[in-house]
Amino acid sequence: xxxxxxxxxxxxxxxxxxxxxxxxxxxxxxxxxxxxxxxxxxxxxxxxxxxxxxxxxxxxxxxxxxxxxxxxxxxxxxxxxxxxxxxxxxxxxxxxxxxxxxxxxxxxxxxxxxxxxxxxxxxxxxxxxxxxxxxxxxxxxxxxxxxxxxxxxxxxxxxxxxxxxxxxxxxxxxxxxxxxxxxxxxxxxxxxxxxxxxxxxxxxxxxxxxxxxxxxxxxxxxxxxxxxxxxxxxxxxxxxxxxxxxxxxxxxxxxxxxxxxxxxxxxxxxxxxxxxxxxxxxxxxxxxxxxxxxxxxxxxxxxxx
Amino acid sequence: xxxxxxxxxxxxxxxxxxxxxxxxxxxxxxxxxxxxxxxxxxxxxxxxxxxxxxxxxxxxxxxxxxxxxxxxxxxxxxxxxxxxxxxxxxxxxxxxxxxxxxxxxxxxxxxxxxxxxxxxxxxxxxxxxxxxxxxxxxxxxxxxxxxxxxxxxxxxxxxxxxxxxxxxxxxxxxxxxxxxxxxxxxxxxxxxxxxxxxxxxxxxxxxxxxxxxxxxxxxxxxxxxxxxxxxxxxxxxxxxxxxxxxxxxxxxxxxxxxxxxxxxxxxxxxxxxxxxxxxxxxxxxxxxxxxxxxxxxxxxxxxxxxxxxxxxxxxxxxxxxxxxxxxxxxxxxxxxxxxxxxxxxxxxxxxxxxxxxxxxxxxxxxxxxxxxxxxxxxxxxxxxxxxxxxxxxxxxxxxxxxxxxxxxxxxxxxxxxxxxxxxxxxxxxxxxxxxxxxxxxx
Numbered sequence: 064x065x066x067x068x069x070x071x072x073x074x075x076x077x078x079x080x081x082x083x084x085x086x087x088x089x090x091x092x093x094x095x096x097x098x099x100x101x102x103x104x105x106x107x108x109x110x111x112x113x114x115x116x117x118x119x120x121x122x123x124x125x126x127x128x129x130x131x132x133x134x135x136x137x138x139x140x141x142x143x144x145x146x147x148x149x150x151x152x153x154x155x156x157x158x159x160x161x162x163x164x165x166x167x168x169x170x171x172x173x174x175x176x177x178x179x180x181x182x183x184x185x186x187x188x189x190x191x192x193x194x195x196x197x198x199x200x201x202x203x204x205x206x207x208x209x210x211x212x213x214x215x216x217x218x219x220x221x222x223x224x225x226x227x228x229x230x231x232x233x234x235x236x237x238x239x240x241x242x243x244x245x246x247x248x249x250x251x252x253x254x255x256x257x258x259x260x261x262x263x264x265x266x267x268x269x270x271x272x273x274x275x276x277x278x279x280x281x282x283x284x285x286x287x288x289x290x291x292x293x294x295x296x297x298x299x300x301x302x303x304x305x306x307x308x309x310x311x312x313x314x315x316x317x318x319x320x321x322x323x324x325x326x327x328x329x330x331x332x333x334x335x336x337x338x339x340x341x342x343x344x345x346x347x348x349x350x351x352x353x354x355x356x357x358x359x360x361x362x363x364x365x366x367x368x
Numbered sequence: 369x370x371x372x373x374x375x376x377x378x379x380x381x382x383x384x385x386x387x388x389x390x391x392x393x394x395x396x397x398x399x400x401x402x403x404x405x406x407x408x409x410x411x412x413x414x415x416x417x418x419x420x421x422x423x424x425x426x427x428x429x430x431x432x433x434x435x436x437x438x439x440x441x442x443x444x445x446x447x448x449x450x451x452x453x454x455x456x457x458x459x460x461x462x463x464x465x466x467x468x469x470x471x472x473x474x475x476x477x478x479x480x481x482x483x484x485x486x487x488x489x490x491x492x493x494x495x496x497x498x499x500x501x502x503x504x505x506x507x508x509x510x511x512x513x514x515x516x517x518x519x520x521x522x523x524x525x526x527x528x529x530x531x532x533x534x535x536x537x538x539x540x541x542x543x544x545x546x547x548x549x550x551x552x553x554x555x556x557x558x559x560x561x562x563x564x565x566x567x568x569x570x571x572x573x574x575x576x577x578x579x580x581x582x583x584x585x586x587x588x589x590x591x592x593x594x595x596x597x598x599x600x601x602x603x604x605x606x607x608x609x610x611x612x613x614x615x616x617x618x619x620x621x622x623x624x625x626x627x628x629x630x631x632x633x634x635x636x637x638x639x640x641x642x643x644x645x646x647x648x649x650x651x652x653x654x655x656x657x658x659x660x661x662x663x664x665x666x667x668x669x670x671x672x673x674x675x676x677x678x679x680x681x682x683x684x685x686x687x688x689x690x691x692x693x694x695x696x697x698x699x700x701x702x703x704x705x706x707x708x709x710x711x712x713x714x715x716x717x718x719x720x721x722x723x724x725x726x727x728x729x730x731x732x733x734x735x736x737x738x739x740x741x742x743x744x745x746x747x748x749x750x751x752x753x754x755x756x757x758x759x760x761x762x763x764x765x766x767x768x769x770x771x772x773x774x775x776x777x778x779x780x781x782x783x784x785x786x787x788x789x790x791x792x793x794x795x796x797x798x799x800x801x802x803x804x805x806x807x808x809x810x
Contacts, residue, residue, distance in 0.1 A: 120482025
């Protein structure tokens with residue numbers, strides 16, 4: 064269920080009408096994969112949400128019982144809130160930093176290749192490995208703070224609800240900023256140099272150039288990157304599961320964790336499926352919303368050049 | 369244009385993609401239990417990884433395989449918390465191993481209700497010699513609706529109060545004799561910068577042990593028995609409120625190590641806190657001894673570790689000899705496995721699991737076996753500990769099963785969730801009672 068939300072499909076539509084029907088079948092492998100691992104489980108989950116099942120015995124159809132149980136649970140609203148909190152804050156943190164580093168790297172020619180590789184490393188590590196490492200580093204008794212005797216680092220990082228969310232966002236950012244940086248770097252390098260030259264003649268400074276040329280020109284990249292961030296943050300599971308297990312209490316329990324806990328720990332597959340359906344709907348809704356925000360999909364990025 | 373070329377390449381891509389999908393699908397469905405493709409019968413056996421249990425379990429399987437070359441048992445080991453999920457998923461998907469390792473109680477009942485495990489009542493009737501070799505008290509959690517669905521194995525594990533003698537000496541205080549003493553000790557340790565109690569709070573069942581003892585010492589076993597029996601509003605017993613208030617008072621008095629809610633028991637960080645002297649005491653299962661021994665250097669050997677049954681509460685109605693914990697571990701046979709595999713499992717039960725090597729192996733790990741007549745093996749460095757654990761287990765008027773194992777998984781999850789919030793002071797005792805009453809008997 065985790066990779067269901069489709070990336071905003073805004074590829075450049077081909078203008079040559081001839082090729083369209085000829086290559087449609089090329090989508091077949093992807094379509095088959097999507098059917099087998101996306102659509103079929105999704106239909107299964109939707110069907111399960113109208114049943115009562117403990118995950119072990121027989122499945123009984125039970126109409127709306129599971130929906131009623133899941134929707135009347137205050138835990139659902141709380142999980143939704145936590146999910147959006149993490150989504151919003153991690154977007155707010157990641158986007159500006161990614162853009163700035165991306166712009167910087169695009170201009171910084173000398174070590175670009177080296178830095179790009181270096182920045183990509185966190186993305187190559189699995190979330191679970193990253194989480195275990197950070198959990199060990201942040202351990203209040205055996206972690207980095209205690210080890211080096213640095214008082215400031217000796218916080219109850221994952222045991223305090225506020226700090227725990229902060230740590231989650233930090234780790235998420237640490238892992239994904241490099242990826243988004245790369246996207247922005249690519250986008251910035253697409254901007255025609257002539258624009259900057261023209262603005263220079265008009266007397267625009269660096270900051271003015273950034274706000275008047277760079278930002279408007281990477282508008283669609285921002286939307287793509289934001290879609291990836293926002294929809295991706297819906298599916299953070301391994302990271303939170305290993306770092307906090309949804310705790311302390313339920314302060315970092317997102318929708319994905321709530322679903323897991325309901326389904327696989329409390330043996331309530333019906334309500335867990337309801338949460339899964341809600342998760343899919345939220346993901347689709349957000350992806351659509353961001354698409355709308357970007358205006359019509361067929362606008363050219365280089366308009367006005 | 370070389371259109372044919374292009375289409376061939378894409379056809380290849382499609383073929384590779386499909387093959388990949390098939391391979392992925394195959395990964396998802398073939399559990400370790402069906403791994404052997406040979407004509408030999410391979411009965412699957414899933415259990416927990418890590419010391420001290422895993423080597424002993426592996427040794428038992430090896431012993432059986434050596435003695436029975438025509439059959440084979442394949443063992444797969446998982447981490448504790450991960451295992452609980454994996455085994456449920458495997459059973460639900462009809463991919464259960466032949467032998468299902470568990471804690472009995474509510475989890476076993478869920479398997480029984482779903483018709484997933486074999487009724488062993490008749491088998492034990494026919495093999496009275498096997499039954500006689502096992503402690504009678506360990507059969508309680510293996511019994512559902514008067515029928516036996518599992519064989520008790522491994523060790524009896526009461527939960528006890530461990531303490532670091534070196535820390536007690538350094539601070540100049542005596543081990544607690546009563547709950548009042550514990551309350552007095554808390555500020556003394558805190559003043560020295562030592563946490564009174566270690567606690568792996570992220571695992572949640574670790575917190576639960578406090579509730580179990582405080583409720584029993586406060587009110588005796590009846591309060592929880594009513595919950596177990598599914599009586600309406602059984603949590604509303606005033607002694608439960610009192611117990612919950614006591615727990616929150618402990619949290620407020622900083623009885624538990626800073627950051628306890630982010631410490632997991634699986635990583636044994638809670639154990640490390642005790643043997644490194646960062647914490648003075650710890651309430652934990654008797655298996656903790658083996659971990660301290662394996663990980664704590666010469667801490668246990670040099671006499672650093674002390675232990676006792678959880679002390680009584682002054683004026684409490686509970687008997688201070690009562691204990692709680694795991695009356696045994698349990699092995700059931702999947703009803704979905706083949707007759708041949710079931711026969712292998714039963715042979716494993718009636719030979720290897722009750723042999724002397726098994727008994728000696730568990731004793732050596734610092735555990736009291738569920739097998740009878742093991743007292744003579746209690747020798748060497750661990751003799752005193754083994755004698756004490758055996759005395760606690762057999763001397764207890766009530767040996768209650770851990771709550772999360774006794775109750776159904778659905779109730780247990782709500783319980784653990786609420787316990788975590790209670791320790792976090794996110795819910796009041798009354799809110800705790802209300803939300804627990806809501807799921808009683810489910």
